[in-house]
Amino acid sequence: MRMAALSGASGIPVATIKFYLREGLLHAGERTSPNQSQYDTTHVHRLRLIRALTEVGGLSIMAAGELLATIDNPELPMHQVFGIAQGAVRLPISQISAQDLADGSELLDKVISDRGWQVADSLVARADATRVVGTMRALGLEHSHRMLDSYARAAEIVAKADMDSVQAVTGRDAKVETVVAGTVLGDVLLAALRRIAQADYSSAMFGEATAGPPGAALPPAN
Amino acid sequence: MRMAALSGASGIPVATIKFYLREGLLHAGERTSPNQSQYDTTHVHRLRLIRALTEVGGLSIMAAGELLATIDNPELPMHQVFGIAQGAVRLPISQISAQDLADGSELLDKVISDRGWQVADSLVARADATRVVGTMRALGLEHSHRMLDSYARAAEIVAKADMDSVQAVTGRDAKVETVVAGTVLGDVLLAALRRIAQADYSSAMFGEATAGPPGAALPPAN
Numbered sequence: 001m002r003m004a005a006l007s008g009a010s011g012i013p014v015a016t017i018k019f020y021l022r023e024g025l026l027h028a029g030e031r032t033s034p035n036q037s038q039y040d041t042t043h044v045h046r047l048r049l050i051r052a053l054t055e056v057g058g059l060s061i062m063a064a065g066e067l068l069a070t071i072d073n074p075e076l077p078m079h080q081v082f083g084i085a086q087g088a089v090r091l092p093i094s095q096i097s098a099q100d101l102a103d104g105s106e107l108l109d110k111v112i113s114d115r116g117w118q119v120a121d122s123l124v125a126r127a128d129a130t131r132v133v134g135t136m137r138a139l140g141l142e143h144s145h146r147m148l149d150s151y152a153r154a155a156e157i158v159a160k161a162d163m164d165s166v167q168a169v170t171g172r173d174a175k176v177e178t179v180v181a182g183t184v185l186g187d188v189l190l191a192a193l194r195r196i197a198q199a200d201y202s203s204a205m206f207g208e209a210t211a212g213p214p215g216a217a218l219p220p221a222n
Numbered sequence: 223m224r225m226a227a228l229s230g231a232s233g234i235p236v237a238t239i240k241f242y243l244r245e246g247l248l249h250a251g252e253r254t255s256p257n258q259s260q261y262d263t264t265h266v267h268r269l270r271l272i273r274a275l276t277e278v279g280g281l282s283i284m285a286a287g288e289l290l291a292t293i294d295n296p297e298l299p300m301h302q303v304f305g306i307a308q309g310a311v312r313l314p315i316s317q318i319s320a321q322d323l324a325d326g327s328e329l330l331d332k333v334i335s336d337r338g339w340q341v342a343d344s345l346v347a348r349a350d351a352t353r354v355v356g357t358m359r360a361l362g363l364e365h366s367h368r369m370l371d372s373y374a375r376a377a378e379i380v381a382k383a384d385m386d387s388v389q390a391v392t393g394r395d396a397k398v399e400t401v402v403a404g405t406v407l408g409d410v411l412l413a414a415l416r417r418i419a420q421a422d423y424s425s426a427m428f429g430e431a432t433a434g435p436p437g438a439a440l441p442p443a444n
Contacts, residue, residue: 011319045361048360048361049361052357052358052360052361055318056318056353056354056357077428078424078428079424079425079427079428082420082421082424082428083421086417086420086421096277096278097233112418115419117418117419117421117422118422118425118426119418119421119422119425120421123417123418123421124417125414125415125417125418125421126414126418128410128414128417129411129414129415129418131278132278132407132410132411132414133411135274135278135407136274136403136407136411138270138274139267139270139271139274139399139403140391140396141387141400141403141404141407146383146386147383147386147387150379150380150382150383151380151383151408151411151412151415152415152419153376153379154375154376154377154379154380154383154412154415155376155412155415155416155418155419156419157372157373157375157376157379158372158373158376158416158419159416159419159420159422159423160372160419160423161368161369161372161373161376162416162420162423163420163423163424163427164368164369164372165363165369167427169362174362177361178363181358181361181363182358182363183420185354185357185358185363186373186416187409187413187416188350188354189351189354189355189358189373190373190376190377190412190413190416191409191412191413192347192348192350192351192354193347193351193373193374193376193377194377194380194381194384194408194409194412195308195345195346195347195350196334196339196341196345196347196348196351196377197337197339197374197377197378197380197381197382198304198308198381198384198385198405199304199305199308199339199341199342199345199347200339200340200341200381201381201382201384201385202300202301202304202385203301203340203341204340205301205385205389206299206300206301206304
């Protein structure tokens with residue numbers, strides 16, 4: 001198909017597609033004349049992936065571009081693809097005090113050991129989790145090992161599902177794309193489902209008590 | 223304590239504390255002279271919460287300020303606090319095509335009904351989840367109901383833990399603060415733990431196959 005048809009098929013304006021081509025996020029079409037190229041379904045699919053990463057996943061164009069470069073490098077071992085996908089979605093965490101860090105580290109190490117997770121001390125996500133747990137503890141939010149343990153159990157279920165969906169597709173490119181898009185979109189999906197489940201518990205727990213007869217749960221407030 | 227001591231106790235520069243006071247994020251101290259006020263542990267605690275929301279949770283100062291205003295309004299019913307906390311952390315999702323939306327909606331409705339969740343159709347998180355699921359389906363990521371079902375089970379475990387930690391604290395202010403900080407920090411914690419669990423599965427699954435003898439899992443790549 002020509003550029004105009006690619007724009008129609010993907011719903012993305014021609015100028016935006018040209019920008020993606022220039023920036024290397026989208027592979028070039030097959031040149032049929034000095035001013036024209038032919039595009040195919042691989043271009044439509046890649047455009048969908050770019051939009052998923054930037055519009056649904058919230059990545060910048062630059063971050064999406066770096067991430068997509070991993071898909072195009074067949075030399076990269078699969079176990080490194082996860083690291084790169086994880087690195088593209090940096091969690092918004094900065095420094096905390098040494099004491100909070102030490103407390104967080106102690107709590108997190110226990111959870112990791114309880115779950116039998118074999119992960120390197122140098123894993124970025126481990127440092128991120130340590131800072132969040134330390135901050136929660138400093139705020140008095142972490143009232144028992146139980147909460148952290150529940151989160152870890154949930155994370156394990158999700159990571160298992162992530163791995164299963166990587167296993168379910170065939171071919172290296174499809175596996176890598178599943179890792180990349182799944183890492184970015186999975187965070188958002190999980191956060192949204194958490195809110196839905198909270199709304200269910202919240203209306204049952206607080207809706208009735210504050211504003212209605214028993215059995216008549218209020219809909220949540222947003 | 224005086225301003226200098228508050229700065230020392232919280233580790234936050236005086237100029238920043240004065241900014242939070244002006245913007246209404248931090249309550250005023252008790253004025254002891256025209257140029258001096260006394261601060262106490264409630265100020266230290268509030269400063270910790272502000273930093274947790276902005277530096278660990280990634281909220282803007284303005285978003286954190288709006289969220290903190292809920293804590294200071296004792297009229298607000300508890301079931302609305304969740305809605306407001308959820309609204310402060312908007313998920314980065316934009317429009318998708320009508321077909322993808324319809325597909326996503328069908329899949330999500332089934333999961334919500336399978337889990338027995340009672341939530342309003344108008345819930346913002348429900349629309350967010352629909353868009354993510356629709357996007358995943360369009361990318362060919364959602365290979366079975368099983369993946370979505372695993373995510374929903376995980377979300378339920380986390381939401382239950384969230385509710386338990388709200389129940390575990392006494393007093394309305396403490397409950398509200400637990401909701402607010404828990405919503406923001408919980409997302410980050412869950413995402414970080416998901417990455418750790420992925421690293422554990424990934425090194426077992428791909429590390430050995432690509433680069434080491436059986437039994438010698440490589441550490442993940444970041």
